[in-house]
Amino acid sequence: QKEVEQDPGPLSVPEGAIVSLNCTYSNSAFQYFMWYRQYSRKGPELLMYTYSSGNKEDGRFTAQVDKSSKYISLFIRDSQPSDSATYLCAMSAQRGSTLGRLYFGRGTQLTVWP
Amino acid sequence: DAGVTQSPTHLIKTRGQQVTLRCSPKSGHDTVSWYQQALGQGPQFIFQYYEEEERQRGNFPDRFSGHQFPNYSSELNVNALLLGDSALYLCASSLERGWVGYGYTFGSGTRLTVV
Numbered sequence: 001q002k003e004v005e006q007d008p009g010p011l012s013v014p015e016g017a018i019v020s021l022n023c024t025y026s027n028s029a030f031q032y033f034m035w036y037r038q039y040s041r042k043g044p045e046l047l048m049y050t051y052s053s054g055n056k057e058d059g060r061f062t063a064q065v066d067k068s069s070k071y072i073s074l075f076i077r078d079s080q081p082s083d084s085a086t087y088l089c090a091m092s093a094q095r096g097s098t099l100g101r102l103y104f105g106r107g108t109q110l111t112v113w114p
Numbered sequence: 115d116a117g118v119t120q121s122p123t124h125l126i127k128t129r130g131q132q133v134t135l136r137c138s139p140k141s142g143h144d145t146v147s148w149y150q151q152a153l154g155q156g157p158q159f160i161f162q163y164y165e166e167e168e169r170q171r172g173n174f175p176d177r178f179s180g181h182q183f184p185n186y187s188s189e190l191n192v193n194a195l196l197l198g199d200s201a202l203y204l205c206a207s208s209l210e211r212g213w214v215g216y217g218y219t220f221g222s223g224t225r226l227t228v229v
Contacts, residue, residue, distance in 0.1 A: 008154065032215020043118075043204055043223050044157070049216035088156055092215035100145065100213055101170055102206075104156030 003027050006089055006105025015114050019076040023089035023105045026070065030091040030103070033065050035074045038086045038107065047087070048074065079112045086110070118221035120205050126227045127195050133226060135190040139207030140219045146188040148180060149204040151223070157204055163188055164210055192226075200228045 006023045013019055021035075031052055036044035048063045050056045050072075056063045062075040072091075076083055089105040092098070119138040127133050139146050145164045149157035159172035163182035177193045186207075192199055202223040209217060 004156070006156070034216050036220075041202070041223075041225065043220035045220070046216055046218070051215075090156075090215075094215070098170065100147065100162055100208065100210075101159050101172070102147075102149075102157070102215070102218065104149075104158070106154070106156040 003103045004089060004091060004105045006108060008106050008108055010109040010111065012111045012113065013079055015079060015081060015112055017079050017112070019079050019083070019110060019112075021074040021076075021087050021089075021108050021110070023072050024070055025072070025091055025103075027091070027093070027103070028067075028070070029093040029096060029098075031094040032092045033063070033072050034090040034092075034102070035061075035063060036088040036090055036104075038088055040086075044088055044090075079110075081112050081114055084111045118205055118207050118219050120203075120221035120224050122224060123222070124225045124227075126229060129195055129197060129228055131195050132191065132193045133195060135192075135203050135205075135224045135226070137188045137190070137205030137207075137221060139186050139188070139205075143207035143209050143219065144186050145208045145210050145213075146182055146186065147206045147208070147218070148188070148190050149206065150174070151202040151204055153201070160190070195228045197228050200226060202226075 034049045064073045086107040147162040148160040151157040161171040206218045
């Protein structure tokens with residue numbers, strides 16, 4: 001079992017739709033939960049992060065973490081064509097031998113069409 | 115303030131050859147991590163360097179080696195290249211002190227193609 005599972009999609013939605021992206025994980029030591037956006041042939045850029053459980057909102061984006069279910073989500077409201085990219089979830093532990101290492105999902109490819 | 119700089123951007127090598135990729139971290143960062151991202155996959159951790167030493171290593175063979183210099187820049191070396199080594203190689207820098215999970219800055223990567 002991989003440490004982080006993410007449905008690769010692809011996901012195609014019309015402009016203005018609400019998008020839901022999800023990841024599950026198996027390592028209960030993960031405390032930092034990040035969402036990265038990656039455009040084609042570019043490096044990942046940090047979109048949002050959450051520490052431990054809870055919700056976090058930033059403009060059209062909302063990140064949710066449910067540690068009891070080992071499940072994280074990213075919601076995009078009023079999606080725009082410029083949101084078309086691959087979205088990667090990533091996680092890391094706060095301490096221990098793997099401190100400083102990120103574990104990524106395989107990414108979900110999103111296309112928002114006008 | 116410059117971000118993470120990687121060179122070269124693209125590279126084509128033949129099976130069996132050796133390759134060196136380079137990374138300059140973001141100003142103020144002292145830790146460099148390398149990730150391999152195969153097509154359609156998420157980045158996989160190769161190793162991390164701090165204070166010129168390899169501190170952590172992922173599940174990669176010894177053909178993958180690295181180095182960190184006193185100015186914090188880093189190199190990734192891959193020997194005896196295989197077709198399966200074709201991937202985007204990402205360098206990420208961070209600050210050791212007060213490390214937080216979201217404290218990475220990624221470069222744009224080096225696209226390596228092995229033929």
